[in-house]
Amino acid sequence: MILFLYALTPDQQQSVVEYVELYCKDLYNFAYRLTLNKTEAEDLFQQTWVKVVDKYDQYKIDNFKGWLYKICSNQFKDNYRKNARYKKLVKDDFSDSDTKDFVINTSRSEDSTYIKVELRDKKQMMLEKIYDLPEKQREPILMFYYQSMKYEDIADALSVPVGTVRSRINTAKKTLKIQMEGESYV
Amino acid sequence: MFDIDKALDEIRSIDVSPSSTQIDKAKQTVLHEESELDARRKAKRKRTVRISHFLAIPAAAAAMFILLIRLAVPTPVSYYSVDINPNIQMAVDQNGIVCSIEESDLEIAKDEIVGQSIEYAISNIIITAQDTGYIKDNENVLIGCFGEDEYNNISKNQVRAYLSTSLREDIVLMSIHGSLEEWENADKEDMSAGLYTLHTLYSNMMPDQDITLDGLITLIENEQNKDVQTLLEENKEPIHYKAPQLTYTLDGDNAVFAWEPIDFKKINYDGDITYQLVSAESKQDLLQNPTTVSTHTFASWDEQPTDYTLAIDGNTAGRYYGIIAHYDDGKRVVDSFAEIGNAN
Numbered sequence: 215m216i217l218f219l220y221a222l223t224p225d226q227q228q229s230v231v232e233y234v235e236l237y238c239k240d241l242y243n244f245a246y247r248l249t250l251n252k253t254e255a256e257d258l259f260q261q262t263w264v265k266v267v268d269k270y271d272q273y274k275i276d277n278f279k280g281w282l283y284k285i286c287s288n289q290f291k292d293n294y295r296k297n298a299r300y301k302k303l304v305k306d307d308f309s310d311s312d313t314k315d316f317v318i319n320t321s322r323s324e325d326s327t328y329i330k331v332e333l334r335d336k337k338q339m340m341l342e343k344i345y346d347l348p349e350k351q352r353e354p355i356l357m358f359y360y361q362s363m364k365y366e367d368i369a370d371a372l373s374v375p376v377g378t379v380r381s382r383i384n385t386a387k388k389t390l391k392i393q394m395e396g397e398s399y400v
Numbered sequence: 401m402f403d404i405d406k407a408l409d410e411i412r413s414i415d416v417s418p419s420s421t422q423i424d425k426a427k428q429t430v431l432h433e434e435s436e437l438d439a440r441r442k443a444k445r446k447r448t449v450r451i452s453h454f455l456a457i458p459a460a461a462a463a464m465f466i467l468l469i470r471l472a473v474p475t476p477v478s479y480y481s482v483d484i485n486p487n488i489q490m491a492v493d494q495n496g497i498v499c500s501i502e503e504s505d506l507e508i509a510k511d512e513i514v515g516q517s518i519e520y521a522i523s524n525i526i527i528t529a530q531d532t533g534y535i536k537d538n539e540n541v542l543i544g545c546f547g548e549d550e551y552n553n554i555s556k557n558q559v560r561a562y563l564s565t566s567l568r569e570d571i572v573l574m575s576i577h578g579s580l581e582e583w584e585n586a587d588k589e590d591m592s593a594g595l596y597t598l599h600t601l602y603s604n605m606m607p608d609q610d611i612t613l614d615g616l617i618t619l620i621e622n623e624q625n626k627d628v629q630t631l632l633e634e635n636k637e638p639i640h641y642k643a644p645q646l647t648y649t650l651d652g653d654n655a656v657f658a659w660e661p662i663d664f665k666k667i668n669y670d671g672d673i674t675y676q677l678v679s680a681e682s683k684q685d686l687l688q689n690p691t692t693v694s695t696h697t698f699a700s701w702d703e704q705p706t707d708y709t710l711a712i713d714g715n716t717a718g719r720y721y722g723i724i725a726h727y728d729d730g731k732r733v734v735d736s737f738a739e740i741g742n743a744n
Contacts, residue, residue, distance in 0.1 A: 225475045229493065238422075394407075
């Protein structure tokens with residue numbers, strides 16, 4: 215029996231390599247805007263391409279870029295959940311907050327693959343709030359601010375009128391503003 | 401007050417680029433590294449598959465050989481040219497997706513073309529040509545399609561569907577089909593493949609590298625005494641009309657009819673179509689005196705309906721069923737039927 219090493223056919227490999235060339239900058243920008251950290255952006259960027267290879271058989275040929283962003287966004291959420299679990303473990307094991315911070319910071323500096331533990335920066339907190347938004351508001355705000363898409367392109371991607379995109383983004387911003395002020399980010 | 405606009409605008413203004421190392425690493429992931437999932441699959445297979453030592457070496461060598469051959473095979477199966485003046489040429493894979501585009505005078509973002517369906521890519525080229533002033537009223541646009549018969553089809557109506565109504569009226573969209581050999585000959589002559597093929601098919605003059613599409617059309621129409629659109633229509637492959645092959649399965653009190661989608665490009669059909677699911681008391685009546693069960697109208701490039709569920713009762717049992725495919729030139733075709741017996 216012959217065992218093939220690759221999930222992708224050579225044609226698919228060629229296509230994906232071309233997609234790497236086409237979308238590497240956009241994807242990296244998206245990863246950086248999500249993580250706000252070079253090392254983590256690089257990790258997320260690479261993890262996304264690994265997922266693309268693994269899931270390529272599920273890709274329907276219509277909008278590769280949108281699919282790519284979705285994979286990246288899901289991967290970011292997975293990483294974030296892992297961090298949250300790690301954070302909880304640290305919290306459970308160390309009652310003293312100074313000791314906890316020391317452990318977290320040490321882990322971060324010593325392990326290059328280690329993904330962010332605390333979302334202390336206001337932009338990271340804002341992103342956390344964005345991910346808590348209803349899907350109808352979350353998608354357009356991610357597309358506009360994190361993926362730099364135009365209103366018209368978002369409207370096309372979501373199959374809604376441009377006016378609806380604008381109103382959903384405005385509603386999302388109002389919600390985020392209230393929530394961020396509730397977190398004392400003023 | 402938290403300034404949400406400022407915070408979000410700061411995010412949007414971030415502009416960073418991956419290093420070349422990061423890009424190369426991503427390509428390596430695609431080309432050479434096993435994905436995590438494959439590694440797991442492979443590990444699982446290794447536990448269950450036994451290959452004797454005598455077979456293992458030839459098998460591994462064969463695997464490497466096939467892998468190398470497959471990696472070396474280029475992806476394009478067909479080539480397309482679009483002549484608006486300027487001319488644009490593209491390579492397309494077996495799924496009808498543009499793999500690459502040649503440099504052209506028309507400035508267009510590569511991601512508007514590469515990775516898109518050929519019809520969508522051509523519509524983007526036409527829209528960009530209009531935006532940049534290349535298209536005026538009644539502009540001729542010639543699409544050249546080159547490759548094996550099954551891969552050199554284009555749906556002009558799908559291209560039109562992507563355009564605005566006014567732009568649709570501003571252009572005369574024509575298509576011409578040829579072989580890979582013609583594509584290569586045109587390349588040797590340093591001509592656009594569409595222009596070259598149009599030239600060699602309909603003009604007695606020697607191909608002229610400097611001729612424009614409008615100039616060539618005038619030349620041919622003077623020589624042939626016919627307009628080019630008519631000539632191209634006459635030279636078109638005929639439509640091989642087909643209707644879906646109907647099958648059904650019983651699911652409780654329902655009959656689930658199913659049929660395979662038809663590749664309309666392969667049968668040279670480009671337009672609207674209606675599937676009429678009909679029933680009749682006899683096979684002969686299916687076409688002559690049918691009762692309509694349901695109808696589905698769609699464009700040949702759209703997603704096609706492929707099933708229909710019918711409740712079986714006293715009115716629907718004991719009859720013959722078929723799908724009549726109505727083409728927009730009036731042709732009606734029925735290919736197969738299903739007979740649902742009485743419940744008893």
